[in-house]
Amino acid sequence: MTFPDTLHPNRRQWLQSTGAGALLAALGTSALAQTSPFESVKIITGFAAGGTSDTLCRRVADKLPGTGYTKAAYVENKTGAGGQIAIQFVKSQNPDGLTLLQTPMSMLGIYPHIYKKLAYDPVADLSPVSLACVFDFGFAVGPSVPASVKTVPDFLAWCKANPKEANFGSPAAGSVPHFVGSLLGHHAGIDLKHIAFRGTQPAILDMIGGQLPAVSGPLGEFSQHVAAGKCRLLASTGAQRSKFTPNTQTMAEQGLKDMVFGEWFGFYLPAKAPRELVQRLNTALRAALATPEVVDGLAAMGLEAKSSTPAELTALLKADFERWGPLVKTIGFSADA
Template identity: 40%
Template sequence: MPDRRLALAAGLLALGPLCAGGASAQATRHSTRLLVGFPPGGTADVLARALQQRLPAGAEPLIVENKPGAGGRLAVAELKAAPADGRTVMVSADPILTIYPHVFRHIAYSTTADVLPLLPIASEPVGLAVGPMVPASVKTLADFLTWCRQHPKDASYTTAAAGTTMHFVGSQLAHASQVDLLHVPHRGGAAAVQDVMGGQIAATVTSMSLAMPHLGAGSTGKLRVLAIASARRSRRLPEVPTFTELGHPQIRADVYYGTYLKAGTPAPLLAQWVQQIGQAAQSAEMLALLDKLSLDPMVLGQPAFAALVRADLERWGPIVKASGYSADD
């Protein structure tokens, strides 16, 4: 994670009375919780604390409660165990609900039966970037694939972890191009990017918020993005084509961050959260924060967001199966 994100997270912790409890605040019987499945400082945590600042103060305290562990799955299990009374909201990236059910043989929740999608907050592109191991003459995705065929021992890509969106974007590219790309998982996207910048690994499939600080000229300009997996080009990287433009329409993925309730939450409580989170997510302060984090605002109504989560859950199943990867813990 870039230092700027950690600084932003620390700044958010210092803002206003609602953040006084911070990550160590304990939920009580009379508090409303924003669950996050990772430690303080990550993207979902920063977004949860930004929401906390901008949601209306009610009679009960609003607590951000971090439930790190199992790659974010503990927070979903906590949401599942909570009463469907509208007092527990989860802030999460989509793979925990759309990809993990296909990756893990034993999982403690059902995306469709236990979770009620509320509203999205933001999304970010995923792309393929190469580093100094790959010659400067390699300027396009086709060039890179040709280079990989000519240098099979170096044909590799690294990601934040196995079983992630980035992992399966890479496996789709390997399958579609018939290039044997070795996947090298890391413990975190920042470490993966650093290894590519250091010339230890040829390429990374990563979120663009991690790649962008290291693009361009100068000592930090050690990454070149060759393609992104979004449906359209990124406004921040207008010169970078999509995989679809390059003949791989099946390689399509963004990471998006959304809010979720316990399935079965009564409709009036759902409607109240939709109104409040919708206003908070579109506030000028939130939009400015998203821009600083290189995230894009994501605006969908609640039914459309729920339909997207269901569609992505179904879409990722065959992709994970084709990769041959599974995890069992």
């Protein structure tokens, strides 16, 4: 797995520079009008219908026909192996622009560190097209944790006093939320046990039912439960407070300076897709992601719509891949164990 050495844009600068949605949409219509649209395309996601990844794909699929790239777009759910099945499927397809992959960063930037063997190479087998969205994570506690616990340090202190209760749930083993909780335990010198679930909502349901003290997961997954008073959001993991939870402190604000984490979803084509085709799809995706329906729909799930150039997406994956290597070693987790 290799990355081009020439792509080193400042991550924060370019993430903050993608707000010219209306201009991109206008440019997209003009540029794509020069080429006849495809009859139909497929967007492949490795996760089940109704989930965050699937919902993002369906919102984008609704808007792609309006960009001139295709007359119709459909979503196919190739679930299994924590998102790996979808990537394996897309890598085997022709790079003709008819089959797109939408995937979270973890499958590309973290899995190479936790699996001794993967059936795909995140760089050699895929052509990056555009970022889709970014989001932060949250750490919440349920009714089994005393009301006096109001911050993450409070929770860690409670865990030290109650070691038999010191555990947390996450949507999957090897996911960023799993590692967020594990790093909290590592930094505090606590054996904070991880319990893996098949998705964040099943973990939250156990938490609000009193069977699990805490859950680490995507920030938007907690919204309805916090609003209903069924759990308490102790912290978010962004560099700044999330605009979706402005009254919730970040972990950094609570003294956990190294606990700044986020994730992104991106769009890819199979490897060796022609540069002109990649650019054409990039323009279409940027236009679709800038529409109010997509922006507002993602915001309702705690996701911030963000597009990028293919080079920026390559650089972002490179930065995350390099960051997570040492962190995985610190945690000592292996999916093959």
